[in-house]
Structure formats: C-alpha cells, structure tokens
Amino acid sequence: MMYFSAQSNARDVKPAKSAATFNALKRDIMLGVLPAGASLTELDLAAYFSCSQGTVREALLQLQEEGLVRRQGHRGTQVSECTEAEAVEMFRVRQQVECSGILRALQMPSRTLIADLKTLFEKMLGAAAAGDELELASLDRDFHRRLFQDAQLPALDPILHRCLVHNHRFKISRSTSPRDLVATAQRHASIIDAVEAGDVGRSCDALRHHIATIVDLGPDVFPDVRQ
Amino acid sequence: MMYFSAQSNARDVKPAKSAATFNALKRDIMLGVLPAGASLTELDLAAYFSCSQGTVREALLQLQEEGLVRRQGHRGTQVSECTEAEAVEMFRVRQQVECSGILRALQMPSRTLIADLKTLFEKMLGAAAAGDELELASLDRDFHRRLFQDAQLPALDPILHRCLVHNHRFKISRSTSPRDLVATAQRHASIIDAVEAGDVGRSCDALRHHIATIVDLGPDVFPDVRQ
DNA sequence: CGTCCGATTATTGATATTGATATCGATAAC
DNA sequence: GTTATCGATATCAATATCAATAATCGGACG
Known part of the structure; x- marks a missing residue:
C-alpha cells in the first residue's frame, strides 16, 4: 500500500490545469494540427478540455505571450502565422x-x-x-x-x-x-x-x-x- | 438633455476595466512610484481598484508581457528590475x-x-x-x-x-x-x-x-x- | 433591387465563490 | 538545543454565472 502520492515528481512544479490546456494547444500549433489562421473560441476549448472559460483564457494569454496566437477583444483568438x-x-x-x-x-x-x-x-x-x-x-x-x-x-x-x-x-x-x-x-x-x-x-x-x-x-x- | 453617451471618446477603443488597472500600474511602475522589487498581491489590487481578482490578474499578465512585472505562482507578483x-x-x-x-x-x-x-x-x-x-x-x-x-x-x-x-x-x-x-x-x-x-x-x-x-x-x- | 435599421447570436469581459498551494511560526519530540 | 511536524495565514488557481460588446442576418423601406 502506498501512503504517499506517486506523482510527487520534483520536476514540473506547475501541476496547474491551465498548463495542460496550454501544452496541448501549443503542441497542436507547433505540429500544424491547428493551422495558421484557425479560430479558437474560449467556450469551445473549455468544453473540449473540460475546464472553465477562465482557465482557457489563461492558457490563451500564455500562448499569446509565446507568439503562437493573436487575441483580439470580442473578435476571437486566431492561430498566428509563421513566415x-x-x-x-x-x-x-x-x-x-x-x-x-x-x-x-x-x-x-x-x-x-x-x-x-x-x-x-x-x-x-x-x-x-x-x-x-x-x-x-x-x-x-x-x-x-x-x-x-x-x-x-x-x-x-x-x-x-x-x-x-x-x-x-x-x-x-x-x-x-x-x-x-x-x-x-x-x-x-x-x-x-x-x-x-x-x-x-x-x-x-x-x-x-x-x-x-x-x-x-x-x-x-x-x-x-x-x- | 443628452441623448448620447458623453464618454464616446473615439480614442481608446478599449474601455475595458482591466485596461484601467493595467494603465495605472504601468504608469506607477514607469515613473518609479512602484519601485523594482515591490510586491503586488492580486486581492489587494482588486480592493484598491474596486474590481475582481480575475480582472487584476488579466492586467498583471499584460504587465508581465511587457516585462514590467514578474509573476511566480503562489509566490506573488513583483515589479521587475530595470538594469x-x-x-x-x-x-x-x-x-x-x-x-x-x-x-x-x-x-x-x-x-x-x-x-x-x-x-x-x-x-x-x-x-x-x-x-x-x-x-x-x-x-x-x-x-x-x-x-x-x-x-x-x-x-x-x-x-x-x-x-x-x-x-x-x-x-x-x-x-x-x-x-x-x-x-x-x-x-x-x-x-x-x-x-x-x-x-x-x-x-x-x-x-x-x-x-x-x-x-x-x-x-x-x-x-x-x-x- | 439596394440600403439601412433592428433583433439575434456568438464571443469576450467581469464578478463572486470555492479550492489548492506555499510559506511561516509554534509546538512537541528527540 | 535541534529537528520535525502541524496548523494558520496569505496567495494564487479554478469554476460558474452574469454582463457587455461586436458581428451577422433578415426584413422593411425607399
């Protein structure tokens, strides 16, 4: 019997749920699964990843900070170009x-x-x-x-x-x-x-x-x- | 009698509340009112600016994107250095x-x-x-x-x-x-x-x-x- | 037939509440 | 006297809900 969490990996001190969303989206954008110009809506992503809109937004803001998406108020989020x-x-x-x-x-x-x-x-x-x-x-x-x-x-x-x-x-x-x-x-x-x-x-x-x-x-x- | 909103300033198409928080903090950091290393807590800022924690967080994420603050999960947000x-x-x-x-x-x-x-x-x-x-x-x-x-x-x-x-x-x-x-x-x-x-x-x-x-x-x- | 106006819908923005996590100090065991 | 454990507090993270905004579509009117 284990009385301690097996997932206590010292690495990855960021077990946040928004990170999972962020990583999944980043992966799909980097691999081209999500092509440049694709529209991402917060609620759709929230439903897909089984989390709330706020969590998705945090992930999208991080993606924006890495230059992978472009957010425009009230006009949605699009995957950025890569020229x-x-x-x-x-x-x-x-x-x-x-x-x-x-x-x-x-x-x-x-x-x-x-x-x-x-x-x-x-x-x-x-x-x-x-x-x-x-x-x-x-x-x-x-x-x-x-x-x-x-x-x-x-x-x-x-x-x-x-x-x-x-x-x-x-x-x-x-x-x-x-x-x-x-x-x-x-x-x-x-x-x-x-x-x-x-x-x-x-x-x-x-x-x-x-x-x-x-x-x-x-x-x-x-x-x-x-x- | 005014039948139109007086605040319809064409400038600043972003009347968002998080923008006001963002601008105020940016101003204080740029002018040195908030010195490098100063700690900013989300709830304190929310109380000061009469808005919610989520709004403050959005402003802080924008500030981080401009390099003015540094956010560390569960360890607060600090004003960045400027060397x-x-x-x-x-x-x-x-x-x-x-x-x-x-x-x-x-x-x-x-x-x-x-x-x-x-x-x-x-x-x-x-x-x-x-x-x-x-x-x-x-x-x-x-x-x-x-x-x-x-x-x-x-x-x-x-x-x-x-x-x-x-x-x-x-x-x-x-x-x-x-x-x-x-x-x-x-x-x-x-x-x-x-x-x-x-x-x-x-x-x-x-x-x-x-x-x-x-x-x-x-x-x-x-x-x-x-x- | 084209244009303008208004309702509808899609989307983001804001808020309050609840939950998770880290930090620090006190206390007790050794 | 030192160390380890527990609990209190501070802080961020997540969720659900509501409000505000912009794009869209369709019909009335010219």
Missing part, C-alpha cells in the same frame, strides 16, 4: 542576444552550468533517438535558455524564448520528412566543448555558427558564416 | 530589428505612413511642450511601431514593443531633472525626412543614429556611431 521573413529576423535577433549573453555568461559561469548543459544534451540525444521532434525542440529551448541564464539578463529571456519558439515552429513546419534528429542534437556538442574550455572567442563563434546553420536560409541571411 | 545592461542589449536588439524593418517598409510603404508619422510627431511635440514625459514615451512607442508596421513582420512587434517599454522605463529612471523633452521629440524629424524622400540608406542611417543616441551609454555600446 520565413519573421523566422529570419528572429534568427538574427537570437544571434545578437545569445552571443552577447555567452560573453557575459563566461565571465562568471555558475558552477552547475557545464553539468546542466551536459544533462540537457543527453536528454536531447534521447529524444532524438526516440524520434520525438517536439520534445527535442523543447529541450533545445531549455539548453539555450540555460546558457543564457548565466548572462544575468532576465529581461531578455522572454524575448529569447519567443524567438526560440518561433524558430522551432518554423523548422518543424519545414521538415517534410523524418529529419536526422540525432545530428540536430549532436550539433550542440561543440558549444559545450568551447564553454567547458572557457574559451570566450571559440564559444561565441560556435554559438554564432550553430544558430546560423539551424536551417538553410540562403547565403544572404548570415553573410559572415560559410556553411 | 542598464539589459537596456543596452535591448537598444542593440532595437537597432537590429528596426533597421531591418525600415528596409522592408520602404519597399512598399502604406499610403498613410508619412501622414501617420507626421501626426504622431505633432502629438509628440505637444506632449513635450506640456512636459508630459510619460505621454511622450507612449507616443514615441507609437511612432516606432507605426514605422515598423509597414515592415510586415507582426511576430516581431511584441519584441519591439517590449524593448521600447524597457528603454523608456530606463530613460525615465535616469532623468533626474526635467529634461529637454522638446529636443527629444524633435529628434524624430530627420527620420521622417529620410522616409519621405524614400532614401533607404539615409533612412536606415537616421534610424540607427537615432536609437544609438537616445541615451549616452558610452562609446563601447555602439562603436560605429560617433556621438
């Missing part, structure tokens, strides 16, 4: 923000940085081996945000997160066939190596190259990177 | 995003762009003359976002808005004395001139210089701009 032009600009923002971040992070990295990155790297390899592209993207966000966390620029984190979500959505929308997810995960190794070595220049270069080569956007987007 | 390092990085993001934006905008500007910018410019001069630094900042956001609107990159707009809000908050926090607001407003004239002339290169340069010289952050932040 290449926007993806390009977000990749550029990422390059700028993440490279500035790694410069700051390496000046005083937290003691667990390397270990945390390696743990996430292992999980990414696992997700890639399992063919779970969505989980791989989520772990990739965790990886880049963990690295940026040591930059001590918390106000920039939501911006970075937004770019990461849009980039992943764009990448998944472009993946016609089962890509080589393992190679995608493996691409983080050089970043970890450079950070572990404490080499600021090499870390910045590795990160810059990593971001520039996530998807092939043509030679004009990142002129300084030869792919 | 110089973050402001610097956000200025850099702005330079990147707005300059890319103006390049796209000038390829197919909407017919009302120039007129809209000039209208906002006049309003900025008015707010500056009235000494209303907060209104001037709000109009400055409208100006830059109107310009960016023609870039057709809607997913980037929330990022730009967030940077603008943080930059304005930082600038106001730094303004010890009544600054020369008129000069600040006047600084937008050269951008309008270049855009009206349709000169892409000059527009981009004007915008880049404008952003780099909003506040004096030292020579290392924007090395390519001689102030």
Whole structure:
C-alpha cells in the first residue's frame, strides 16, 4: 500500500490545469494540427478540455505571450502565422542576444552550468533517438535558455524564448520528412566543448555558427558564416 | 438633455476595466512610484481598484508581457528590475530589428505612413511642450511601431514593443531633472525626412543614429556611431 | 433591387465563490 | 538545543454565472 502520492515528481512544479490546456494547444500549433489562421473560441476549448472559460483564457494569454496566437477583444483568438521573413529576423535577433549573453555568461559561469548543459544534451540525444521532434525542440529551448541564464539578463529571456519558439515552429513546419534528429542534437556538442574550455572567442563563434546553420536560409541571411 | 453617451471618446477603443488597472500600474511602475522589487498581491489590487481578482490578474499578465512585472505562482507578483545592461542589449536588439524593418517598409510603404508619422510627431511635440514625459514615451512607442508596421513582420512587434517599454522605463529612471523633452521629440524629424524622400540608406542611417543616441551609454555600446 | 435599421447570436469581459498551494511560526519530540 | 511536524495565514488557481460588446442576418423601406 502506498501512503504517499506517486506523482510527487520534483520536476514540473506547475501541476496547474491551465498548463495542460496550454501544452496541448501549443503542441497542436507547433505540429500544424491547428493551422495558421484557425479560430479558437474560449467556450469551445473549455468544453473540449473540460475546464472553465477562465482557465482557457489563461492558457490563451500564455500562448499569446509565446507568439503562437493573436487575441483580439470580442473578435476571437486566431492561430498566428509563421513566415520565413519573421523566422529570419528572429534568427538574427537570437544571434545578437545569445552571443552577447555567452560573453557575459563566461565571465562568471555558475558552477552547475557545464553539468546542466551536459544533462540537457543527453536528454536531447534521447529524444532524438526516440524520434520525438517536439520534445527535442523543447529541450533545445531549455539548453539555450540555460546558457543564457548565466548572462544575468532576465529581461531578455522572454524575448529569447519567443524567438526560440518561433524558430522551432518554423523548422518543424519545414521538415517534410523524418529529419536526422540525432545530428540536430549532436550539433550542440561543440558549444559545450568551447564553454567547458572557457574559451570566450571559440564559444561565441560556435554559438554564432550553430544558430546560423539551424536551417538553410540562403547565403544572404548570415553573410559572415560559410556553411 | 443628452441623448448620447458623453464618454464616446473615439480614442481608446478599449474601455475595458482591466485596461484601467493595467494603465495605472504601468504608469506607477514607469515613473518609479512602484519601485523594482515591490510586491503586488492580486486581492489587494482588486480592493484598491474596486474590481475582481480575475480582472487584476488579466492586467498583471499584460504587465508581465511587457516585462514590467514578474509573476511566480503562489509566490506573488513583483515589479521587475530595470538594469542598464539589459537596456543596452535591448537598444542593440532595437537597432537590429528596426533597421531591418525600415528596409522592408520602404519597399512598399502604406499610403498613410508619412501622414501617420507626421501626426504622431505633432502629438509628440505637444506632449513635450506640456512636459508630459510619460505621454511622450507612449507616443514615441507609437511612432516606432507605426514605422515598423509597414515592415510586415507582426511576430516581431511584441519584441519591439517590449524593448521600447524597457528603454523608456530606463530613460525615465535616469532623468533626474526635467529634461529637454522638446529636443527629444524633435529628434524624430530627420527620420521622417529620410522616409519621405524614400532614401533607404539615409533612412536606415537616421534610424540607427537615432536609437544609438537616445541615451549616452558610452562609446563601447555602439562603436560605429560617433556621438 | 439596394440600403439601412433592428433583433439575434456568438464571443469576450467581469464578478463572486470555492479550492489548492506555499510559506511561516509554534509546538512537541528527540 | 535541534529537528520535525502541524496548523494558520496569505496567495494564487479554478469554476460558474452574469454582463457587455461586436458581428451577422433578415426584413422593411425607399
């Protein structure tokens, strides 16, 4: 007999019901099950997810914060578009923000940085081996945000997160066939190596190259990177 | 006798009650009345603004989306910090995003762009003359976002808005004395001139210089701009 | 046949109430 | 004296209900 809750996973301190709605919608939008432009009404979602309108609204507000939906008062909520032009600009923002971040992070990295990155790297390899592209993207966000966390620029984190979500959505929308997810995960190794070595220049270069080569956007987007 | 509502101000098409709470809190945070780190509890705010907890929550979620507060489940809501390092990085993001934006905008500007910018410019001069630094900042956001609107990159707009809000908050926090607001407003004239002339290169340069010289952050932040 | 006005409906906005969770201090056991 | 447990309080989360608003459709009128 068990007198204690089996679900006391220390991870995921957010067992909220709105989170379940949020995650389900996010998944469907990221995978294209809900196409851009699709209308979402609060009461329909509430009925579908067996929760109240307020809970749905909270989930929709979070989705809006990640740029996945667009809410207009009294005119409904629509799934946002995901264009290449926007993806390009977000990749550029990422390059700028993440490279500035790694410069700051390496000046005083937290003691667990390397270990945390390696743990996430292992999980990414696992997700890639399992063919779970969505989980791989989520772990990739965790990886880049963990690295940026040591930059001590918390106000920039939501911006970075937004770019990461849009980039992943764009990448998944472009993946016609089962890509080589393992190679995608493996691409983080050089970043970890450079950070572990404490080499600021090499870390910045590795990160810059990593971001520039996530998807092939043509030679004009990142002129300084030869792919 | 009045047969029509006197409050039918065409402006502010969002007469929502949560907006009033949002605006009041935003004002107090921007002006430093609510200092960084201050705790905000939903029920206290609901009592103060004579509305319900849900309404307050909606306002707080909007504030979080603008980066003015930080919400932690069951641990309250705190006013966020506003550091110089973050402001610097956000200025850099702005330079990147707005300059890319103006390049796209000038390829197919909407017919009302120039007129809209000039209208906002006049309003900025008015707010500056009235000494209303907060209104001037709000109009400055409208100006830059109107310009960016023609870039057709809607997913980037929330990022730009967030940077603008943080930059304005930082600038106001730094303004010890009544600054020369008129000069600040006047600084937008050269951008309008270049855009009206349709000169892409000059527009981009004007915008880049404008952003780099909003506040004096030292020579290392924007090395390519001689102030 | 087209246009304007009004009722209908769909949708979000607001409120009050109840429930869940975390934090902190007091108390008792060791 | 230290630690562990329990309970009180503060706070957020969720639900149900009602109100306000905007889009839509159809008929009357010109």
